[in-house]
Every structure is written in structure tokens, then in C-alpha cells.
Amino acid sequence: MLQTFKMAFRDLGRNRRRSFFSALAVAIGLALLMLMSSVINGEMGNAIQSAILLQSGHIQIRAQTYDANKSSLKWEDLVENPDQIASQVAALDQVKVATPRLFASGFLSTGNESTGVQIYGIDPNSAANDPYRQGILSGSFLTADDREGLLIGKPAADKLHLKAGDQVNLSVNTSNGDVLEQTFTVRGIYTTNTYGFDVNTIFMPIAKAQAITQTQNHASTIFVLLKDSSYTDSVVAALKVSPNLKVLTWKDLNTLIVEFETMANSYIGIFFMIILAITASVIVNTLIMSVYERTREIGILSAIGMRGSRILGLFLAESSLLAVGGVIMGIIIGFLGIYLFNINGFYIGNMGITGMLVTNTIRAKPELNSIVNVIIMTFVVTLLAGLYPAVMASRMQPVEALRAEK
């Protein structure tokens, strides 16, 4: 066994450059797989994280009849006495914060520009709104008793040429179907680095939102953040809500992302197979060349009584050494690649997917499980690639092999 590996090692050393480049092909293949899986992992984690923090929360409590697509404002579609329910929910151990929110649709306009917006009526004092508070670029955040102020996202502010302190007209749908118009002051401009969200979301204190939409003491939802995503099911089980309310989890609320992740994983699977196939063909090619160059040697080994299985073992030892070398190099290159990728992140601008919140910078997030998986996959594929040339060598007829030029 040891002798087999010693011979295999020396055989690889005969053509060092070729062996090095073959191992490098394995290494680059593995490094790409590591980087891809880490980027996807980072990106999907980021998308879900963004969606939970900015939009869905871990859990929402809504009226049974509420239709999120219509931002319905009819009283029967809303949660009554939301503060009371929110404080009951917040009393649960695993809950970090629970706060009412009111959603309405409206129209923001200046002298000659206008844009459709989603209005978030929020409690400015709640920790749930920290992501927005931290994203203030200019001006200030809202206060609970502000009756004329609102926050606007950077892309919308750019579009309407607004800056903090400017006046803007807002038309809002009300609970009885009328449209009400009022002039507001831009208190602040925020960003969440998520174009899809920032471009059409504006904030005002929930009290003001209730007043303007005539939905006194009602909210569209109770937005709940937990101390950890894994508590979701147990909190849902613990929640006792009246029959006219329903409880939704982040999985229900982000079906698009969950579906997208499934789809991305299958595309990634195909991508992985392409990379592995290229790597495998390099190895097959190298070893086939090596078998042809050493035909006569194989004849000699066979003549002195080496069995086919042992010749097979010799060539498999070569491919396993290539695999080990390639995998070690690949791990180094892969982690280096992930590190370099994360120094600045990869800026994608507002190339988000409609309906999905994607931050403007992608970062790779290596996950032990998937890294180990791609390492094992690469190693196994390299070994399997060595199988065909090895079988070819082991099946050579000694007489014909001895007759070869080399």
C-alpha cells in the first residue's frame, strides 16, 4: 500500500507541471464551489434577514379578513385595540418586541413629480423600528406626537428632489374609500440599503396614520420580532388570539423568498455539476495521457506478475493524490476568495428581484456544512474521474502493452 503511494507520488513527479495544473484545476473547481455556496448562503440569509427585519417580522397577527395586497383599511379588516394585544404578546419570554403597524397606500407629490407609496404607520418608540432609525441619512427620526412629519427613502427622495425639511403633498386612501390630501414635512431621509423597500415606503407615527385614514385605534397588523427565528413555532403555539384574528409566520409571509431559495438551490446544483464535470474531464485527460505514456511500463509490471487490481490501485492512488493536493489548494484558494470577496462585498446596486428585499451589497457567508459537502463532492468526483483511466490500465494485455513504443 505504502509502496503503491510511493510509486504513484513519483509518477506524478515525472511531469510536475502537468500534475500541478491538474491539481490546480481541482483546486479552482473547489474554490469556485466554496465561493458560490457561501455567496448563495450569504445572499439567501441576507434576503430572509432583511425581509424579517424590514417587512415581515417573525410573526404577524392580522384580522382574518385582512388582504395585504389591497392594504384594506375597513375596520372589520383591521386589528382592534392593537396596543393591548401587542403588550400581551410582548409579555411572552421569547418575544423581543411586538408593535402595531398600520399600512395604507397613497400618492406622494411635489410641484411636478409624483410617486405611489406604501405608508407605514409605526410606533416611533418601538425597538422594532430600529433598522429604520439607524438608516437615517439626513434630518431626524419621527417622534410619537409628530402630526406633520414623515420619513422618505433615499431613492424616492432623489426622484422627487426632496431633502429633509421640504414640504410634500400626500394623498391617502381612507377607511371609507375617500381620498384625503395633506401637506407634510420631510423629517428625515432614510435608507435600508434595500432598493425595493426604500423606493416606495414612507413612515409616519401610527397615531397620525390612524387619524388621516380614519381608522381610530385600529392597526393592520401586530408586528412581532422574536429573540431567535427558531422560537417561531413555539411562540405561535403559545399565542391565544381571538377567532377573528390570524397568526402568520415569516415563512408564510416570505413565500417568494422561500421558493426562490429552492429554485436557486436547484440552479446552483446544475452549476456545481458543470464545474465538477469540467474538473473531472481535466483529471480524466491527465490520467489517460499518463496511461498511454506508460503503456510499456504497465506491460512490465504485468509481466513481473502484478495483478490487474494492483495496477488499478496504482492509478487510483495517483488520482487520490491529485485529489488531496487539489482539495488542500482549493480550501486555501476558496477561503482566500471568500475573504477577499468580503473585504468590500460585491456591490450589485438596486439589482434586486421584484418582491424580494435584497441589500445592495452581497457578502459571502461560509457555512461549515455546505463547505464540507463541496469538499467531499470534489474529492469523490476526482477519484471517480480516475476510475476510467485506471480500469483502462488494468485491462491492458501484457503482450500488447510490452509491444508499445513507450
Next chain:
Amino acid sequence: MEVVKIENVTRVYQIGKVETQALRGVNLSIMNGEFTALVGPSGSGKTTLLQMIGCLDQPTSGRVIINNKDVTTLNRNQRADMRRGTIGFIFQFFALIPTLTTYENVEMPLLLNGHTAKERHERIMELLKAVDLTDRANNRPDQLSGGQQQRVAIARALSAKPSMILADEPTANLDTENGKQVMEIMQKLNQETGVTFIFATHDPRVMSYAKRIVTLHDGVIEKDSLAK
């Protein structure tokens, strides 16, 4: 004792649509300890006959019996085992493994036969002494002359203590001096160890060492005579 018995052996090669009869019914018996030359012009079938005896090739018809065992019925692995245990080869080209040193080349058959490190070392040193290459033990083939390489091949052929050595044109690629040296070593080993030597050649100088000369022509034995 009879080490080789060839009975009505034929060998037909099919190359494209052309059939070539390399052996056309050969009968031959070789006794233990012989120093026999198979001679004849190119294409007479001597290499083919050597390959039959060496279990490297299978006859189209007839039987090849080595040490009282019919080897024509053996499968690939059994033939490999047969070669490993009872037959040593010396080829015209110096058939050494280029990545292995002199020592390791001689060691290879011993490794395949599962000898211990101590047994291997003793046997290798004994053989390298016999072929006068003790000081070249750690050189690789490309650092040796043709004559030295062929001597390593002889040492390797003998290492597993086979009952016979088959040599195919062992001196063809050597100059007169080295050829003579190689033949003298083979002759000496034959006399000292009693191992059977069968070599194919068309070199008259080699024939002069043989005790028995088997002449082949067009795939049949034309003449079988003891040397004077």
C-alpha cells in the same frame, strides 16, 4: 524434471482481415537447468513462443504446461500469479520502472510476493553483488548505462527465485563488451543456481553460450540440437 512442455501449440494473429500464423504446431520440452537458445530469423515465431512459455499470451490451440501445470486454462489473474512465482523476464529494451531506483526495481517482485523487509534487503544485496551493482543501488535507470540496466533487469528477474528466466534478445541493444558481460553473468547464474534460462536471439555470439539451440522457421521447429 521437465519445466516446460509445449504440445501442438499454434498461434494465429488476426490483423485486420489478414490472418498471420505465428506458430504452426510446435512441440517442445525443456528440462530443469537448461541454458537454451531459441533462434531463427525475424518473424520465425521465437518471441511468440517465448511469450507462450511466459504466460504472457495464450495459444490459439494446443497446450502449454509449466511445472506440470496446464497454463492454457488459467485466467488473467492466475497467469499473473504464475508469472510472479515461477518466471523471470529479461527484455530487449531494458525494462525497468524509471521512477524506481535499482534497489526498488529489484525489490518489486519480492514486494509482490509478500516478503518481509529483512528478507527483501538480504535478497537484493545478494543479487546486486552477483551482477556487480552494489554501488548503484540508489541510482535510477536514467543514471545507468545500457549494460548496467540490463544487469539490474537480470537481478530483478532472479529476485523472486523463479524456476526459469526468459530473455528476449537480451543483448540486442548492447555493445559487444556489455553483451558478453551480460551473457557471462547469465551463464554463471545458470551454473551456480541451476535456474533454467531460455532466450530468444539471432545473435551468433549469444548462441555460442547456449547448450541447446532450438531453430524456428515460419512458426515450426526446424532443428533442435545440442551445442558442440
